[in-house]
Amino acid sequence: xxxxxxxxxxxxxxxxxxxxxxxxxxxxxxxxxxxxxxxxxxxxxxxxxxxxxxxxxxxxxxxxxxxxxxxxxxxxxxxxxxxxxxxxxxxxxxxxxxxxxxxxxxxxxxxxxxxxxxxxxxxxxxxxxxxxxxxxxxxxxxxxxxxxxxxxxxxxxxxxxxxxxxxxxxxxxxxxxxxxxxxxxxxxxxxxxxxxxxxxxxxxxxxxxxxxxxxxxxxxxxxxxxxxxxxxxxxxxxxxxxxxxxxxxxxxxxxxxxxxxxxxxxxxxxxxxxxxxxxxxxxxxxxxxxxxxxxxxxxxxxxxxxxxxxxxxxxxxxxxxxxxxxxxxxxxxxxxxxxxxxxxxxxxxxxxxxxxxxxxxxxxxxxxxxxxxxxxxxxxxxxxxxxxxxxxxxxxxxxxxxxxxxxxxxxxxxxxxxxxxxxxxxxxxxxxxxxxx
Numbered sequence: 001x002x003x004x005x006x007x008x009x010x011x012x013x014x015x016x017x018x019x020x021x022x023x024x025x026x027x028x029x030x031x032x033x034x035x036x037x038x039x040x041x042x043x044x045x046x047x048x049x050x051x052x053x054x055x056x057x058x059x060x061x062x063x064x065x066x067x068x069x070x071x072x073x074x075x076x077x078x079x080x081x082x083x084x085x086x087x088x089x090x091x092x093x094x095x096x097x098x099x100x101x102x103x104x105x106x107x108x109x110x111x112x113x114x115x116x117x118x119x120x121x122x123x124x125x126x127x128x129x130x131x132x133x134x135x136x137x138x139x140x141x142x143x144x145x146x147x148x149x150x151x152x153x154x155x156x157x158x159x160x161x162x163x164x165x166x167x168x169x170x171x172x173x174x175x176x177x178x179x180x181x182x183x184x185x186x187x188x189x190x191x192x193x194x195x196x197x198x199x200x201x202x203x204x205x206x207x208x209x210x211x212x213x214x215x216x217x218x219x220x221x222x223x224x225x226x227x228x229x230x231x232x233x234x235x236x237x238x239x240x241x242x243x244x245x246x247x248x249x250x251x252x253x254x255x256x257x258x259x260x261x262x263x264x265x266x267x268x269x270x271x272x273x274x275x276x277x278x279x280x281x282x283x284x285x286x287x288x289x290x291x292x293x294x295x296x297x298x299x300x301x302x303x304x305x306x307x308x309x310x311x312x313x314x315x316x317x318x319x320x321x322x323x324x325x326x327x328x329x330x331x332x333x334x335x336x337x338x339x340x341x342x343x344x345x346x347x348x349x350x351x352x353x354x355x356x357x358x359x360x361x362x363x364x365x366x367x368x369x370x371x372x373x374x375x376x377x378x379x380x381x382x383x384x385x386x387x388x389x390x391x392x393x394x395x396x397x398x399x400x401x402x403x404x405x406x407x408x409x410x411x412x413x414x415x416x417x418x419x420x421x422x423x424x425x426x427x428x429x430x431x432x433x434x435x436x437x
Contacts (some may be wrong), residue, residue, distance in 0.1 A: 005420055008379040010072040012161025015154055017213070018081035019204045020169025021116045023096035023278055023331055024218070024245075026089050027360040028168070028367035029079045029114065030099055033107040036074045042104070045364035047372045050243070052416050054425050056434070057262075067315070068382045069419060070379075071372045073367055077159045081168075082150070082204075084131025090114075096278070098331045098360045117150045125172040125199045127286045129279070141191035148208035149320040163213045164375045166367050167242075170280065170320050173288030174197050174295065181226035205229060209238050214374040215343035216389070217242030218367070220292045225397050233384045239377040241370065241386040244293075244394040246408075248364035249274060249335035250300055252353055254408040257304040260341060266313035268348075270301060273322040276333030276359060285325040299395055300406040325335040335357050366382055366392050380422055388418035 015397040018025040034040040035048065052068055065071075079089070087095065090111035093104055104111065120143050121131040134182055137143045155163055178197045180190035187206070190198050201223040208215040209232045217223040217240075224233075226242040233240050246254065249272055260267060274282075284290045293314040298321055305314040339351040370392060390396030390404060391411040398404040405411055417427045 001213075004380040004382065006381075007070055007376075007422070008195060010070050010076070010375070010379065013159060013160060014072040014079050014371075014375055015080060015151075015158060015160040017151065017154065017163055017165045017169045017208075018079065018367070019119070019165065019201070020167065021081045021083040021087075021089055021092050021114070022168065022170075023093075023098050023360040024363045024367065025081060025168040025435055026093035026096055026111070027098045027261035028364035029089055030107055030111060031364050032074055032077060032079075032094055032105060032368055033110050034103060036077075037106075039106055042074075042368065044362065044367060045368050046365075047332040047369045048074070048365075052419060053428060054420065056433075058435075065419070068423065069376060070425055072375055074368070074372075078160055079114055080117055080154045080158070081114070082119040082147075083169075084119045084121045084129065084133055086116065086133040088112050088115045092116075096331065096360070098358070109148050110273045113246070114148055117154070119169075120147060120203045122200055122201045124196070125201075126170045126283055127173070127288060128283050137285065140191050140194050140203055141188070143203050144191060144207045144210070147204055147210050150211060151207065151211045162378070163211070164216075164371050164373065164378070165208045165213050166216045166364075166370050167201055167204065167218045167221075167223065168367060168372075169201070171289045171292050172201055172284040173286070174291040175199060175222040176225040176358065177222065179226050181222075184228050184231050187228035187232075190324075199223070205240070206232070209233055209240070212238055212378075214239045214241075214378045216370040216374050218238070218245045218363070218370075220244040220295065220395055221281050227400075230384060236382065236384045239374055239386050240384065240397075241374060241389045242393060242395070242423065243395050245363045245366050246392055246394045247359060247366070248333060248355055248357045249337065250354055250394045251362070251408070252305065252335065252337065253300050254406050254411075256339070256351070256353070257301055258407045261310075261313075262341075263304055264310075264313065264340045265349075266346075267305065267317050267339060268342060269320075269338075271320050271338045271391050273324065273336050275324045275326040275329055276331070277325065277327040277329040278333075278359060279332045281323070281325040281327075281329075281333070283325050290323060293323060295395075303403060303406045331359050331361075333357060381423075388415050391415045 307314040
C-alpha cells in the first residue's frame with residue numbers, strides 16, 4: 001500500500017448501503033440518527049468518540065479522530081439498503097425488538113422513509129429464511145446488473161456524491177474458494193453460468209466493486225476474500241474489508257488470550273458457548289451456516305497463542321465453540337467461556353467469563369465506523385484489502401500467505417498508526433527512550 005499523495009475532501013452526501021435491514025442495520029441507523037440530532041451519544045464508535053495521540057507524550061496532543069481525519073460528518077450520511085422482507089426500517093426495528101420505543105419514536109419519521117430495495121436471495125445459501133421481497137433474474141450476472149442499477153438510482157435520487165456498503169445480512173452456508181473465484185474472467189463466466197460457488201453476498205460485493213463502491217463484509221461468508229475480488233478491487237481502485245464483526249465472545253477472546261500469552265501462562269482448554277434468539281441465531285441453527293460461523297470463531301486463539309512457537313504452553317489446547325438458538329433471549333445473547341489454564345510448575349487454574357451482551361448494540365457502532373473509514377480509505381486511494389481495519393473483525397483479511405493479526409491491542413495500534421501514516425504524522429512505537437536521555 002502506497003502512502004496517499006492526496007485525500008479527496010469529504011464533500012457532499014455519503015450513501016451508506018446496507019445489504020440486510022435487520023436488527024444490526026436498523027440499530028446502527030437509528031443510533032446514528034439520534035446521535036446527529038444530539039439526542040444520544042454514539043457510544044462504542046471509535047470514529048465519533050475516540051482520540052488519537054500525536055507526537056510525544058509531553059506534547060499532550062490527543063485530538064478526537066473525527067477532528068484529526070477528514071471523515072464524512074454523520075450529518076451527511078444517507079442510509080439505504082436491501083432486504084428480503086418489504087418492511088421499512090422503522091417496522092423492521094420494531095420487529096427486531098432491540099431498541100425501546102423511547103428511542104425509535106424520536107426518529108420514527110426518518111426510519112419509516114428508509115424502504116429496502118428488493119434483495120438478492122437464494123435459500124440455498126441461507127436455509128432458515130424465506131424471503132418474499134427478492135429479485136429475479138435468469139442468471140447471476142443479471143442480478144449483479146440489478147444491484148448496480150439500485151446503487152446508481154439510490155445515489156442519484158438522494159443526491160449523494162459517493163457510496164459505501166457494509167454487509168449486515170445473515171451468515172451464509174460454508175463455502176471454500178473454487179475455480180470460479182480465481183480470476184475476474186472466471187468469476188464473470190460463473191455469473192453467466194449460475195455457478196453454485198457464487199453466493200448472494202458475492203453478487204452484492206461484485207456489483208459494488210463494479211460501481212466503485214467500497215465493501216466491508218460483516219459476516220463470516222466467503223464474500224470479498226478470494227483472488228477475483230482482489231483483482232477487481234485493484235483494477236477499480238476500490239477498498240474491501242472483512243470479515244465477521246468482532247462483537248461479543250470473540251472480542252473477549254482477543255483481549256484475554258493476549259494477556260495469558262503475555263504472562264506465559266499455559267492453556268489446556270477453552271470451551272465457548274453462546275445462546276441467542278434473534279434472526280442470526282435462527283440462521284445459525286442450520287449446520288451449514290453454523291460451520292461458517294464456527295470457522296470464524298475458532299481462528300483467533302491459534303493465531304494469538306502461536307502453538308508452534310510455544311508448544312509447552314499451547315500445543316495441546318482443546319478449543320470448542322457452540323452456538324445455541326434460544327428464542328427467549330432475543331438479541332440479548334449470552335457468551336460463556338470456560339478456560340482451563342496452568343501456571344508455575346504446571347499447577348492448574350480456571351477462568352470463567354459470562355458476557356451478558358447485546359449483539360446489535362455491540363455491532364451498530366462497528367457499522368458506522370466501517371462506513372466512515374472505508375469512505376476515507378477510498379478518498380485516500382487505498383485500494384484492495386484494508387488490513388488496518390482488522391480491529392473490527394473476527395476473521396480479519398490479510399494478504400495471501402500472510403497470517404492475520406488477531407490481538408485486539410496490536411490491531412488498534414495498527415489502525416491508529418495507519419491513520420498517523422496517512423496524515424503525515426510520526427508513527428508511535430511506545431519505546432519512550434527519548435524521555436530518559
